[in-house]
Structures are given as structure tokens and as C-alpha cells.
Amino acid sequence: MKFFKHLTIISTLFFMVSSCTDYVDYDPIENYQIVADVYFQSAEDYEKSLIGTYDMLQPLYMSILIGDVASDNALCGGESATDVLGLQHIDDMMHNPNNDQLTGIWRTLYEGVNRANYLEENKDKLEFAGKSSLYGEVYFLRAYFYFELVKFFGDVPLFTEARLTAGDSGTLERTSAAEVYTQIEADLLNAISTLPSSQAQKGRATKYAAHALLGKVYLYQDKFTEAAATLEPVVGVYSLLSDYGSQFLKAGENGPESVFEVQHTNTSNWWDWGCATCGEGNFGIIHNGPRAFSGPDYASGWSFNVPTSDLYASFDAADTRRDASVLDIVAFAEATGASYAEGYEHTGYFNNKYIPRAGESGAQTELNYLNNYRAIRYADVLLMAAEANVRAASPDVAKAQGYLDMVRDRAFGDTSHRVTATEEAIWDERNFELSMEGHRFFDLVRTGQAAAKISGFQAGKHEVFPIPQQEIDISGLTQNPGY
DSSP states (O other): OOSOOOEEEETTTEEEEEOSSOEEEOOOOSSHHHHHHHHOOSHHHHHHHHHHHHHTTTTTHHHHHHHHHTTTSEEEESSSTTTTHHHHHHHTTOOOSOOHHHHHHHHHHHHHHHHHHHHHHTGGGOOOTTHHHHHHHHHHHHHHHHHHHHHHHSSBOOOOSSOOOGGGTTOOOOBOHHHHHHHHHHHHHHHHHHSOSSOSSTTOOOHHHHHHHHHHHHHHTTOHHHHHHHHGGGTTTSOOOSSGGGGGSGGGTTOTTEEEEEOOOSSSSOOOTTSTTSSSSOTTGGGGSOEEEESSSBOOOOOEEEEOHHHHHHSOTTOTHHHHHEEEHHHHHHHHOOEEEOOTTOOSEEESSSOOBTTOBOSSGGGOBOOOEEEEEHHHHHHHHHHHHHHSSSOOHHHHHHHHHHHHHHHHTSSTTOOOOOHHHHHHHHHHHHTTSSOHHHHHHHTTOHHHHSTTOOTTTTTSOOOOHHHHHHHOOOOOTTO
16 A cells, blocks of 8 residues: 555544544534644644645646646547536636636645645644654645646735634635745745655655755746756756656656655545545546557546647657657557547547556546656656756756756667757757646746647736636635636
8 A cells, every 4th residue: 555544634623534444533623723732642643634635636637637738738538528628628728717627726735735734733732753854744745735826826825824714714815926936935945954865655755856846946937047956956866767658657656767756546545436536546547548448458538638649740750758658549459459439539649658557446447546646757857957057047058968868868768869958949858758747738838838839828818727716706816817
């Protein structure tokens, strides 16, 4: 079993903690602080609460899908033009504040913030061995959640001292993205100062994961000199696998290229359709597979997030990343005798990194795929460092070239496919390396390429997504321009 045990927070008033072997249920008490006084009595209590905070990474599958569907990499697909309508609207740049998928992302991220803040609020109740490192993980996670929020929505409500309660309803105000970034930076600097270089349990944040995330945060703010310095300590700690595609297989989880990975399992905490996101499985995987599939290696899916023919054609035929990233289902069927049904917006291609594979789910099949999400890979770090060094106030082009060469040499298996390390070359390389991993839309926005690359994209509007209408109605938040 992976280290996550499922923990659910019931509203904002009390914890219900469960694991594979025990179940603790506190009576509902109106003042949740009383429950905290009762609950936080041991290091194990803090540990379980931390695990509950990690849990909120798992339901973020839709944000990963959107990262490519909203870009030029993929079409929404699915069964029909009305299948998951909110995702169809995002694909067509027609999304509005009443979008269930965006509302779900907002709620999940703020639940993650709330869980981190609950630990912050109760930090001084007990001293125990390893407390400093544990809170480094708390700050890393809160930074991760806020970074996703600011990427998606821009200015967002910022609170750090305590959880929101029912009594806070209607009191929220938006904080400028610049201030949110300042808090993210502070949390990650705190995490770097306290986290260990490695963790005994796979999936936990490390000092180097915090360096990598902070480097990305700097890059998103065009703080290139700071990004280059922050990413530098990560270089050399990890290594690139010679076989690019192997890192996305079950055997490749938490491997030498993994800087931070969201853990999933198909062997514990199974769930059913009563709560699709309550289990530990990766619900995102089923979205990416071919419909009515019969054949070797793969399993049926729902034909969402289908790569475009332009993405497939953009790869050099000698680039090993092409077929590892994008499955040519027509060629595969011809070679193996497999069969499948065409879905809506069928392109002939599927996401080969996060695709349903035979035998890798359990219990309620659709909900319980074991595939981890590789949130930060070493190749991503190298390409971020390359870009930061090219764009820094005092560029180090030689260093950037070396990092870019490492990535391309692995992709082609030789040194004869190297290209000059310019901004544009590095941006292109990011898509060859990271396509179908949920990064493309945000890369295009932050580099100013979105309007030219994405059909229907309106500059001044689509750089961020709309604030959910429910939040506007409840708290009177201002809406993003154009929505």
C-alpha cells in the first residue's frame, strides 16, 4: 500500500479519521476548536492530519486534463458534444462562471488550503520529534494549492492563519496575484529550510521538491535570475532514464527522475460512484482511453483529451518521446488486431502517458487506476533551469545549452539532434518533453504565446479562468475581466 491513508474532513467543524485498520469518529461539536483540543494529543494525530492534506492532491485530475484540452495539444473528445459540457466549453474557449469542472477545482484546492491551515492553527499545541520537517510538508502543500489557484484564477482569496468556518461565509475578498505569490514564496522558503533531502516514504515532499516548485513559481513571475539560482541545487540530484517512456509505467513510479509525484493506488480505500473522488485511485486515467477497446496492453476508456494530429506531427520521427507520449491507435490496431470505437472528435491518437492499461485498476474499475501523477519531473527542472539561465539578467547560455542538450540527447539516444538554446527552442522542447502532462496551456499563457497558438483564445480574458459563480453570489467576489 502506498503511504496515503484516506482522511476526510467533515465540513469545517471536526475530523473523521480512517485508515485501513482503525476508525475514529468525534461527535459533532459546533466549535471545531474544542475538537482540535481533544484531537491533537500525539505526533500521530499531526501525521494523520498531514496525510489528509496530501489527499487533496488526488482529486485534481481535471486540472491536468484542462492543461492540455485548453491548449493546442488536444481536443476534448468524449462520447458527444455534450459529454462533460464544462470541459467541452473550455476546449472551445466558451467557458463561463457556471462551469462545474472549474468549480470543482476551486473547491478542491481550497479544501487543501483549509487542511493545511488547520495544522497551522494547531501548530503550538504539542512539541514532538520531527515536527519541523512535518510542517515543511504542510507549507509545501499549501504553496502547491495556492500556486494552482493563482495559475487558474489570478487574484484569489488568501488566508493562512486558520481554517474558514461556516461563520466566515460571505466575508472573502480577492487578494492580488502578486501578494499570493509572495505567500507562496514564503511557504516554500520555509519548506526548503526544514524539509529533508530525502524521505523514507515515497511521495512525500523533499527539500529538492520545494526548490523545484519555487523555481517554477519564480519562472511564472518572470523572476529568471531567482529561478536559475533556486533550481541549481536540484541539478545532479536526479537522473534521466535512458528509456523515456518507462517512467510512465507502473514500474517507473517514484523513479530516479521523479521530483514530486502524486500517489495513487488500486489496492486500498476503493470507492464507488457514491463518491467518485473519495478513494485513492486515479479517476483521471479512465478519461484518456479508447472507447470499447479490445486488445493487448490497454483497457477501455472514455476517449477524452485526445491529442491532435498536429501535436503528433510536430515530433521528429526519431524522437522517442513521440510514441511514448501519443498512441497512434490506428497503427496499433493494425499491428495487433485490437479494436475500438471512435469517440467524439476522434483524432486517431490517445494520451499514452496516462492511459488505462490492462490489469492496473481494481474494485470500481473507472475510479481505481493506480497511476501516479508525475507532478514535477527532472526533465522539467532541467528545461526550467535552461529557460531561466537564458532569460536571466546575466544570462548563462552555456549552462542553459548543457541542460537542453541533456534532455534532447536522452530523447534521441545520440548527440546529433542538439539545437541552439534560445527561448523559443526551450519553449518548443517543453512541449516535446511534457506534452499531455497538463502543462501546455499554462506554459503558453506565461510565455505570451497563447493568443497565437490557441484557437478562440481572447487576450485579456482567457489568461485566467472565471471565478465560480457560487463564490460571486456568496461572497460578492469580483469576476475576472470578460466573464
